[in-house]
Amino acid sequence: MRQKRLFDAFFGVAVLAVMATFVRAAYFTPVEARQGPAQKIFYIHAPAAFVALYVAFGLMAVSSALYLWLRDEKLDRLAASSAEVGLVFTTVVLVTGPIWGRTVWGAWWTWDARLTLTLFLWLIIVGYLVLRSAVDDRALRARYAAVLAILAALLIPFIHLSVYLFRTLHPQPIVLKPSAPSLPPEMLVTFLMALASFALLFLAFLRARYRLATAQDVVTGADG
Amino acid sequence: MSAAGTTIPGTFGAALLIARKDLAVELRSRAAFLSAVVFALLAAAIFYFAWDPTAVPSIDLAPGVLWVIFTFSSLLGLNRSFAAEHADRALDGLLLAPVSREAIFLGKALSNFVFVVGVQLVAVPAVAILYNVPLDRAAWGIVGIGMLAAVGLVAVGTLFSAMAVNTRLAELLLPMLSLPFFVPIVMAAAQASARILNGRPYTDFAGWVRLLVAFDLVFVTACTLAYPYTIER
Numbered sequence: 001m002r003q004k005r006l007f008d009a010f011f012g013v014a015v016l017a018v019m020a021t022f023v024r025a026a027y028f029t030p031v032e033a034r035q036g037p038a039q040k041i042f043y044i045h046a047p048a049a050f051v052a053l054y055v056a057f058g059l060m061a062v063s064s065a066l067y068l069w070l071r072d073e074k075l076d077r078l079a080a081s082s083a084e085v086g087l088v089f090t091t092v093v094l095v096t097g098p099i100w101g102r103t104v105w106g107a108w109w110t111w112d113a114r115l116t117l118t119l120f121l122w123l124i125i126v127g128y129l130v131l132r133s134a135v136d137d138r139a140l141r142a143r144y145a146a147v148l149a150i151l152a153a154l155l156i157p158f159i160h161l162s163v164y165l166f167r168t169l170h171p172q173p174i175v176l177k178p179s180a181p182s183l184p185p186e187m188l189v190t191f192l193m194a195l196a197s198f199a200l201l202f203l204a205f206l207r208a209r210y211r212l213a214t215a216q217d218v219v220t221g222a223d224g
Numbered sequence: 225m226s227a228a229g230t231t232i233p234g235t236f237g238a239a240l241l242i243a244r245k246d247l248a249v250e251l252r253s254r255a256a257f258l259s260a261v262v263f264a265l266l267a268a269a270i271f272y273f274a275w276d277p278t279a280v281p282s283i284d285l286a287p288g289v290l291w292v293i294f295t296f297s298s299l300l301g302l303n304r305s306f307a308a309e310h311a312d313r314a315l316d317g318l319l320l321a322p323v324s325r326e327a328i329f330l331g332k333a334l335s336n337f338v339f340v341v342g343v344q345l346v347a348v349p350a351v352a353i354l355y356n357v358p359l360d361r362a363a364w365g366i367v368g369i370g371m372l373a374a375v376g377l378v379a380v381g382t383l384f385s386a387m388a389v390n391t392r393l394a395e396l397l398l399p400m401l402s403l404p405f406f407v408p409i410v411m412a413a414a415q416a417s418a419r420i421l422n423g424r425p426y427t428d429f430a431g432w433v434r435l436l437v438a439f440d441l442v443f444v445t446a447c448t449l450a451y452p453y454t455i456e457r
Binding site: 068120123124126127130131134135136140143144146147148150151152154155158159161162163 | 380383387390391392393397400401404405407408411412435438439442443446447450453454
């Protein structure tokens with residue numbers, strides 16, 4: 001079987017899209033009146049959070065549940081790949097957040113519901129990847145990982161609920177809410193562009209990581 | 225125990241038998257229990273000196289200390305739960321027995337529950353004495369919260385203990401996997417017992433109690449259902 005390339009044209013398109021977003025965010029989007037240039041980090045922070053928390057983690061949980069049902073190795077590879085790429089995006093969220101928070105709130109960190117949730121999600125994904133690396137048998141590894149991912153998905157609402165009682169500096173949703181988004185149109189366009197390009201970048205990484213996992217499985221044995 | 229060949233116990237009967245076996249083993253050696261208790265006492269003493277007692281009154285410190293100690297000392301017992309079955313492949317014998325996998329899990333969880341409550345029975349009075357906390361009226365409330373916390377903790381911990389023994393990292397992996405799951409338990413238990421100790425009415429911490437109950441229901445069910453997936457061969 002011929003090895004598929006990890007980084008191809010699709011990957012290049014995703015990188016270009018992210019670069020275009022950054023150029024627009026930096027030079028062609030108005031500066032926010034109260035926060036000044038610091039607000040620009042929003043165009044990295046928020047889309048990365050969206051991709052990590054909803055897309056990557058959701059994909060990991062759903063494909064894990066499906067794996068226990070269908071026992072298709074592809075689903076296990078998908079779960080592992082989205083966990084690993086999701087970890088990168090969650091790290092971006094956790095690095096950009098405090099930088100922004102320090103400038104705007106005057107505090108690097110606050111134990112608010114979302115921050116705490118993201119931190120624990122990050123820790124859980126690290127635990128998930130360590131667990132995977134500590135089991136040699138492929139089928140056993142897939143089942144253990146799937147069980148952990150499903151339990152983690154059940155845990156999320158509990159962490160959210162428990163931290164919710166400690167209220168909170170983090171802004172309420174300003175784009176995804178029932179009424180119209182309260183972002184000015186230029187900023188909204190930049191944000192949506194950022195969202196789309198980050199999602200594209202996530203898919204590109206995911207595809208590369210998935211192909212790598214397939215190649216690894218071919219090399220290490222059994223079926224291909 | 226009935227003589228061989230007479231009756232095969234149902235799920236709960238089998239779970240009770242397995243729990244009894246584990247507790248008999250632990251009662252004879254007392255190794256895990258003693259180390260957990262000594263750990264709890266040491267931690268209580270060390271924690272006291274980690275704060276400035278003139279700045280933070282020890283009654284405000286006690287609930288947090290208690291639940292952190294409780295969580296970490298429980299891990300000591302949970303580690304041994306399946307490590308003992310792993311040695312000499314004793315687990316294979318259990319799996320060959322004509323009982324459901326869920327029964328094995330429930331039995332293991334039950335013996336861990338007794339273990340954890342036993343550690344609490346030493347740790348709660350010890351913290352009360354060392355931190356000068358007047359327990360009198362609050363005692364039953366703390367015991368109730370402790371039971372609720374123990375159920376969820378043991379459900380998750382037993383499952384991860386079963387998984388961790390089969391990995392290369394063995395007992396190193398257990399805290400990494402279980403501690404994120406203990407976060408809501410520790411928070412709810414500490415917040416609720418702080419309010420109990422301060423003599424606040426139930427409505428002030430009803431939310432935390434409900435959180436504990438919901439956690440217990442969700443994770444006892446989920447972990448019991450998930451366990452068979454971790455052992456099938």
